[in-house]
Amino acid sequence: MMNKKIFQNIINKKTHSKIIFQDEKITAFHDISPKARIHILIVPNIFIKNLNHINKKNLNVLTYMLHMSIKIAKKEKIHKSGYRIIINCNKNGGQKIPYLHLHLLGGEKLKNF
Template identity: 85%
Template sequence: MTNKKIFQNIINKKTQSKIVFQDKKITAFHDISPKAKIHILIIPNKFIKNLNHINKENLNILTYMLYKSIKIAKQEKINKSGYRIVINCNKNGGQKISYLHLHLLGGEKLKNF
């Protein structure tokens, strides 16, 4: 199964994933390999390969993803203690799945990098 297909299956609820938020633009779900106590991935429902594929037509999705990540942080009760948002781009940037996604990390003291 391709990386793109994995995320599409989550969006379409064809796989077992704990979705914490979904609407017509994005889907947010718990990462299967968490790097923090709370590790949620936020993805656009329409495929975008990575940050390099953001253009004038899809630019607003990043703002929307960030806005919803703040709402999800509040929902998960990590907004006051603190959280981190990460977007990796391509292999050397740490992107393992070729589908734009935002990591929302928190629920514990995160290491500095």
């Protein structure tokens, strides 16, 4: 499993990753190993380990991540053709970095599960 610091470094602009959107709550950037023509990761700027760590105090962060994924899908012009949002949780769920993140995939016909 990769270290959570990779996302913290991107949020703090300590890497060469191209941030496509950032505000006080979230940061969005292209995945370095894309699984679709458009593959954007959306992470909260505050550390949350995974989906199991969402609670009443930080629920608004998850809601905001989903809301902003719609805006980013529109910006990337994939909102009409379709897109997929994925949140992996823990090892068996496919989570490789122990930091909550949302995958926004689109720009092509995606395979069904």
